[in-house]
Amino acid sequence: MTDVFADLVGQDEAVATLRRAAASAAALLRAAAPVAAGGAGPTGGDDALDALAEEFDETGVATGQGLGPEGAGPGAGMTHAWIFTGPPGSGRSVAARAFAAALQCVHGTGCGRCPGCHTTLAGTHADVRLVVPEGLSIGVSEMRALVLRAASTPSGGRWQIVIIEDADRLTEAAGNALLKAIEEPPPRTVFLLCAPSTHPDDISVTIRSRCRVVPLRQPPAGAVAEVLVRRDGIAPDVAEWAAAAAQGHVGRARRLARDPEARQRRDAVLAVPRRLTGVGAAFDAASALIEAAEAEAAAAVAEIDEAEKAALQTALGAGGTGRGAAGAMRGAAGQLKDLEKRQKSRATRAQRDALDRALVDLAGFYRDALTMALRAPVAPVHTDTAALAGAGAQKWDAEGALRRLEAVLECRAAIEANVKPRIAVEAMMLALWRG
Ligand SMILES: [Zn+2]
Numbered sequence: 001m002t003d004v005f006a007d008l009v010g011q012d013e014a015v016a017t018l019r020r021a022a023a024s025a026a027a028l029l030r031a032a033a034p035v036a037a038g039g040a041g042p043t044g045g046d047d048a049l050d051a052l053a054e055e056f057d058e059t060g061v062a063t064g065q066g067l068g069p070e071g072a073g074p075g076a077g078m079t080h081a082w083i084f085t086g087p088p089g090s091g092r093s094v095a096a097r098a099f100a101a102a103l104q105c106v107h108g109t110g111c112g113r114c115p116g117c118h119t120t121l122a123g124t125h126a127d128v129r130l131v132v133p134e135g136l137s138i139g140v141s142e143m144r145a146l147v148l149r150a151a152s153t154p155s156g157g158r159w160q161i162v163i164i165e166d167a168d169r170l171t172e173a174a175g176n177a178l179l180k181a182i183e184e185p186p187p188r189t190v191f192l193l194c195a196p197s198t199h200p201d202d203i204s205v206t207i208r209s210r211c212r213v214v215p216l217r218q219p220p221a222g223a224v225a226e227v228l229v230r231r232d233g234i235a236p237d238v239a240e241w242a243a244a245a246a247q248g249h250v251g252r253a254r255r256l257a258r259d260p261e262a263r264q265r266r267d268a269v270l271a272v273p274r275r276l277t278g279v280g281a282a283f284d285a286a287s288a289l290i291e292a293a294e295a296e297a298a299a300a301v302a303e304i305d306e307a308e309k310a311a312l313q314t315a316l317g318a319g320g321t322g323r324g325a326a327g328a329m330r331g332a333a334g335q336l337k338d339l340e341k342r343q344k345s346r347a348t349r350a351q352r353d354a355l356d357r358a359l360v361d362l363a364g365f366y367r368d369a370l371t372m373a374l375r376a377p378v379a380p381v382h383t384d385t386a387a388l389a390g391a392g393a394q395k396w397d398a399e400g401a402l403r404r405l406e407a408v409l410e411c412r413a414a415i416e417a418n419v420k421p422r423i424a425v426e427a428m429m430l431a432l433w434r435g
Helices: 012-032 045-061 092-104 115-122 140-150 172-183 205-209 221-232 236-245 250-258 260-270 279-316 325-373 383-416 421-434
Strands: 081-085 128-131 160-164 189-195 212-215
Touching: 012 092, 012 212, 081 092, 081 205, 092 115, 092 128, 092 160, 092 189, 128 140, 140 160, 140 172, 172 189, 172 205, 221 236, 221 250, 236 250, 236 383, 250 260, 260 279, 260 325, 260 383, 279 325, 279 421, 325 383, 325 421, 383 421
Parallel strands: 081 189, 081 212, 128 160, 160 189
Antiparallel strands: none
């Protein structure tokens, strides 16, 4: 009943595609397996593996665009390289992991109960590698090593799978190393990439052209609430409120439902509109928002930063003597510097992510005011500040609410385009106050 795709909330189309692909992949493996009795036969052994590689060329790479037409062969529906796209929280990495589990499933379906499914979902399957670039990105040497290992024969007899989360954070050099592997894939290797979109800023055009795309949509609030209740045991009324407030972001919804600090931060953000009483108050609100994002980000990365530094120092054996120690120390200084650079980049990313979450909450408030001013039959994003949004709607009218909503969205876009966050947020607060 609950197979590996159960947590992929509100993504019926993508799940159907992935189920079909997993079934095709299982059929390919069956076709390639040597016939047990009476020798290998014409469809067994290496011949079938070669045929498998050709099959991929025909069904996957050649179609390139979208899901492409489905052929009639046993491999139709399966290909070597996939990109999962969708807004944050839509479940890109959940989808990639579920698909990996289905490919490793001994039944070829993603039953959720067999060792293949279990170990893949638990992150312990020997033939599944998960790459999570943090901050700066994954480097080229790491990518080369990964590609090399991915080319080896799967120990479990099924597939070698590489999942790359946040593939949009690959360096150009790492992307090129990956492209090479995707262009000439070993017959049993599958690459699963996750990225916000297939825009060239997110994923190179050449990589994109070699992959099949699985677009995920923003899941509806009802579906998010359902999974919070079923999987996380959250009370239905809390789940509904959190799902609406998180605007389709499953992880964010769970956080709001469970973490009092996350709720407090959200409350502070939603208090902004009524605090904007003048120019001074607007600047104060900007400072408060920036500082809250900084504090949230610092708390999020502090623990892992410390652990990484300690691990590196242990690995480098601080205080070593003997032959080569001087050279090792020079290398150690370089590695520490690299680590600090990576951590700084991750901290910046965490701050921007935290600030963006706040801006999404704020946008939700003005969207509520707008829909109320228009008397649109739409449920509010923030049920707990609906009365306040209603008051805003009366005061500002639809046009005023829209201008404010646009100010928030412009601020998000400006920060994404590398405008200094403080400047963008101050401009936004002034716009929200003036209207
Ligand atoms: Zn299974």
